[in-house]
Amino acid sequence: MNKKKIFTSLLCFSMLALAACGGNKGKEGQTSTSGETSEPAHVHTFSDAWSKNNSEHWHAATCGHEVDKDRAAHSMNDNGLCSVCGFDMMESVSIELDTDSGERIFKTSYMDLGENEVLRYRISGGHTGYGFELEDHDPTNLPDAVTAYTIVDGVKTPAVLDGHTAVNLGAEGKLYFILEASKLSSRDDVWFKIVERNI
Numbered sequence: 582m583n584k585k586k587i588f589t590s591l592l593c594f595s596m597l598a599l600a601a602c603g604g605n606k607g608k609e610g611q612t613s614t615s616g617e618t619s620e621p622a623h624v625h626t627f628s629d630a631w632s633k634n635n636s637e638h639w640h641a642a643t644c645g646h647e648v649d650k651d652r653a654a655h656s657m658n659d660n661g662l663c664s665v666c667g668f669d670m671m672e673s674v675s676i677e678l679d680t681d682s683g684e685r686i687f688k689t690s691y692m693d694l695g696e697n698e699v700l701r702y703r704i705s706g707g708h709t710g711y712g713f714e715l716e717d718h719d720p721t722n723l724p725d726a727v728t729a730y731t732i733v734d735g736v737k738t739p740a741v742l743d744g745h746t747a748v749n750l751g752a753e754g755k756l757y758f759i760l761e762a763s764k765l766s767s768r769d770d771v772w773f774k775i776v777e778r779n780i
């Protein structure tokens with residue numbers, strides 16, 4: 582056999598091998614009839630920790646794929662925390678002395694509220710009496726729009742924020758104040774404040 586023939590034979594062999602290889606490529610993922618084993622199907626892996634945003638929690642993939650599992654809306658308990666992932670859905674605020682009026686208040690800034698927006702505030706204890714005001718708005722809407730309650734020593738009690746009814750928080754209790762924009766007749770340029778009053 583001369584050198585040229587050897588080269589041609591090698592070339593043919595290589596091409597056959599390539600053809601066989603190429604032929605098998607199309608069978609990936611199918612049952613092999615030649616006894617070759619295909620790679621096992623990929624199984625996503627997920628973090629044990631919760632990922633979360635303002636509205637949902639989920640387990641993110643740790644395998645690099647853009648998938649997640651157990652995605653669901655937060656489920657808020659009375660303390661304002663998601664009972665599944667612990668996300669705090671309330672804003673902790675405090676009553677401060679307003680030097681202009683001399684009142685002790687919590688006051689929001691001006692807001693344009695979205696149609697289904699819900700505002701949630703948690704005010705820590707140490708106060709005994711509260712009233713509240715909402716400006717640029719028809720106050721007759723407030724009883725429907727506002728849910729207010731206290732939790733003192735683990736006991737939840739509806740809070741009447743009319744400025745005349747005592748709301749006793751003691752040192753450790755908290756006042757929870759939830760305002761649903763959908764129940765307000767006007768949602769633009771509103772602000773509201775909670776005023777601490779001595780009753």
Ligand SMILES: [Zn+2]
Pocket residue numbers: 623624625626642644645646
């Ligand atoms: Zn994966």
Ligand SMILES: [Zn+2]
Pocket residue numbers: 633637638654655656663664665666667668
């Ligand atoms: Zn959650």
